[in-house]
Amino acid sequence: MSLDYLLDAANWSLTSPDGFPQRILEHLGYTVLALAIAAVIAFPIGLLIGHTGRGALIAINLGNAGRALPTLGVLMLALGLVGIGLVPVTIALVVLAIPPILATTYAGIQSVADATVDAARGVGMTEAQIAWRVEVPIALPIIIGGLRNASLQVVSTATIAAYVGLGGLGRYLFDGLATLQYDQVVAGAIVIAVLAVAIDLALAGAQRLLVSPGVDGRGAGNRPSTVRPEPQPEPAG
Amino acid sequence: MSEIWRYLETNADDVLTALVQHIWLALIPVAIAFVLALPLGALVHRYVPARHIALTAGSVIYTVPSLALLLLLPGLLGTSVLDPINVVIALTLYSLALLVRTTADGLDAVDTTVLQAATAMGYRPVRRWFTVQLPLAMPVVLTGLRVATVANVSMVSIAALIGIGGLGQLFTRGFQLGFYLPPIIIGLVLSVTLAVIADVLIVAIQRGLTPWARAGAR
Amino acid sequence: MIEFEGVTKRYPDGTVAVEDLSLKVDTGQITVFVGPSGCGKTTALRMINRMIEPTSGRILIDGDDVTSRPEAQLRREIGYVIQGAGLFPHRTVLDNVATVPILQGISRREARTNALDLLERVGLAANLGERYPAQLSGGQQQRVGVARALAADPPVLLMDEPFSAVDPVVRDDLQQELLRLQGELGKTIVLVTHDIDEAIRLGDKVAVFDQRARLAQFAPPADLLAAPADDFVASLVGRDRGFRGLGFADGSSVALKPIDHGVDGLTLEVDHDGRPLGWRGTDGLLPTEGTFSDGANLRTVTDLVILSPAGAAIRVDAEGRADGLVLLEDLAGSVRSQQRERLAALATSEDAG
Secondary structure, eight states: OOOHHHHOGGGGOSSOTTSHHHHHHHHHHHHHHHHHHHHHHHHHHHHHHHHHOTTHHHHHHHHHHHHHSOHHHHHHHHHHHHOSSHHHHHHHHHHHHHHHHHHHHHHHHHTSOHHHHHHHHHTTOOHHHIIIIIIHHHHHHHHHHHHHHHHHHHHHHHHHHGGGTOOSTHHHHHHHHHTTOHHHHHHHHHHHHHHHHHHHHHHHHHHHHHSOHHHHTOSTTOOGGGSOOOOOOOOOO | OHHHHHHHHHTHHHHHHHHHHHHHHHHHHHHHHHHHHHHHHHHHHHOHHHHHHHHHHHHHHHHSOHHHHHHHHHHHHTOOTTOHHHHHHHHHHHHHHHHHHHHHHHHHHSOHHHHHHHHHHTOOHHHHIIIIIHHHHHHHHHHHHHHHHHHHHHHHGGGGGGTOOSTHHHHHHHHHTTSOHHHHHHHHHHHHHHHHHHHHHHHHHHHHHOHHHHHHHO | OEEEEEEEEEOTTSOEEEEEEEEEEOTTSEEEEEOSTTSSHHHHHHHHTTSSOOSEEEEEETTEEGGGSOHHHHHHTEEEEETTTTOOTTSOHHHHHTHHHHHTTOOHHHHHHHHHHHHHHTTOOGGGGGSOGGGSOHHHHHHHHHHHHHTTOOSEEEEESTTTTSOHHHHHHHHHHHHHHHHHHOOEEEEEESOHHHHHHHOSEEEEEOTTSOEEEEEOHHHHHHSOSSHHHHHHHOSOHHHHHGGGSBGGGSOOBOTTOOBTTBEEEEOTTSOEEEEEETTEEEOOOOEEETTOBHHHHHHHHHHSTTSEEEEEOTTSOEEEEEEHHHHHHHHHHHHHHHHHHHHHHHHHO
16 A cells, blocks of 8 residues: 555645645535534524423434435435535535434433433523523533534545545545546545544544533542443444 | 436336345445454453453544545555455444444443342353343344444445445436436435335344333333 | 412323312421322422422412412522432532522622532531532432522422432431521421421421322321321321320420439439439449430430339439439329320310311
8 A cells, every 4th residue: 555645745735725734624624614504403403302302203213314314315416406516515414414413412411310400490490591501511422422423424425525526635535546546545545534533533622621520420539320421423424 | 206217217227236236235244243243242341451442443443434444445455446345344344343332332231130140040151141141232232233234324325436336326327417316316215215124124123032122111 | 488279280181199289388397298109299399389380279488479470580589409419410519509699690709609608507518519419429419409409598498308319327317407407597498208207307397198199187296196187197107106206295394303212222323523323233333324304305215214224214414413313103194194185185176176
């Protein structure tokens, strides 16, 4: 496996539109945009369903349904309906990111102990205050877990989007395949893999910063039975 | 709508071939991974160092986007890029990463007091494993299998991007014809239907294997 | 004062949790709702702070209908303690306690400072303030729960099985703490429990609910023991009613004999300060098995009489000096005359009622 392309300094030039830095930024851009839109849509809905308990069936099944969607197909459908460009690609990415965010937000919120919610209501919090000040902080590990799943999905699909002419790191894969420059393909694949892991680690780091030590068991001398287990990641298409 | 049926009629053979290829490419990896996951999951469940290694490795594997993994494997394994074996291995790795974890979780979830009771009654370890621990771990293990299977079905489509078969070919065909919708829609419908059927089948198997779960829930 | 006026709670599937309940909870007293599970006691409690809304009837706090204000506002002025404490796991102990004052607009710093005082008040070390609930024991969590309920200094405190989730030794401690706190604070407390002994120990008045969601008896615990309203209450209260009822009788009503009075061949021996050393007899010095002081109840005195080698309980003054003996025959006479008084009082109240 040749690492020539990866190690060639010319490909790491900051100014070149085909260089790694610019493509990484493009890829990050697509990812962050899609995740932000999906989160803005899915998080409030998941919060509402989890807090009120109404529409739970949708939230539960949406997660499963989303997993069944072939990412390439969704991409093609969006492009076929809207045309080529950033908008349809972003729509496809958002559609694929919503199910994991919504399903895990719902799961996290509704997993908050009934007694805790009852106590919150009893001390005189309004329903909105209960949701934001109590349920969300406690459900945060699970919610961020959903965000991590969604980010894997989006990074992966953004890679594929290069097939239809979009920028991003997928370009190296398809250009390399087309010109039979396998070292370019390898370079692209490695950078993509590293980027995906880096984003995941960044979100994991955010989780450490944002989640209260009382919730994830970081406080010293914790009793094991009250510590929540780590949320489970899912494979990305 | 009628265009879709027309496309289907005209290209029935191609569609069928693609469907069959897809089924093989999706199910073989999951089957292999499931068989491997049981002993590996048992190992992870028993030995804490194995757990750390497995979880870290698993995390890294499914964080890597599938297309990237598919294209790295030929270089690592020495196979040709166009060889379907890459897809099978990549999907097996993904499925393993998920299934080892869920198998370990399933085994963890078995109530230790039940296991102790079985030992006290005179069950020897191997028999206890097969007749008590494994059945009780099934609900969680099979749920993991559902997730892995459905994910596999949707991931196989990507293989079409590097020229390997499966329903993904319908998507690339549609793209090449200028985003022609009929094959794309057919591909989507078939892929989702396949995933749903696989999911329902596993749920049925789960119900069949764990009759006690149903009785309790009533 | 909390007043229930013909309150009923009927659910859509037909179950009646509370049936036409009318009772008055006295200000500054501990009122206990007790009964088997499903008797409606928790439902009745939760209707006070509108966690559950009645199907008919109304509830008044100091003359105001509870529905006349927004629920959240009402609840911020009522302390609410539940089983297991329901502490917010994502907040420190101090932030948990400061919850309601912050909701009411008090600055976080001030609320946390007051919270520190409250922690000490409920018997917790100040350094627990920065810990998280998961790091505390069950008993400690429950104390934090009480502190949180008291933080905004509400006049009313609602407690739903507050001590059921802890082990008996801790429970005893917490019950004692509650009585001590109440002595200092004088809140109007409504407490729900399924434990009749807890009800008898803590309640100034006890409301007994039966399995048909009906109020069977509403009376001070002494009356529950002495005169249960029906078979259900009698069986709930349990055995040894007479003996347990002695716990409510005043021990100082018994006639005292002087300390040099010999009993059964034994004489009380005291040191040069007057403190009891033991019973001197032909076999030597026998231990006293304990003493009581003024204010002890009749049950304590009876227990000492039984244990004493001489069959006589020793009363001591504030400095521990023996100042009187209670003999078995005098005790028996006192118990008998108290029962006569009680029957007479019952007869006059029946005539009047």
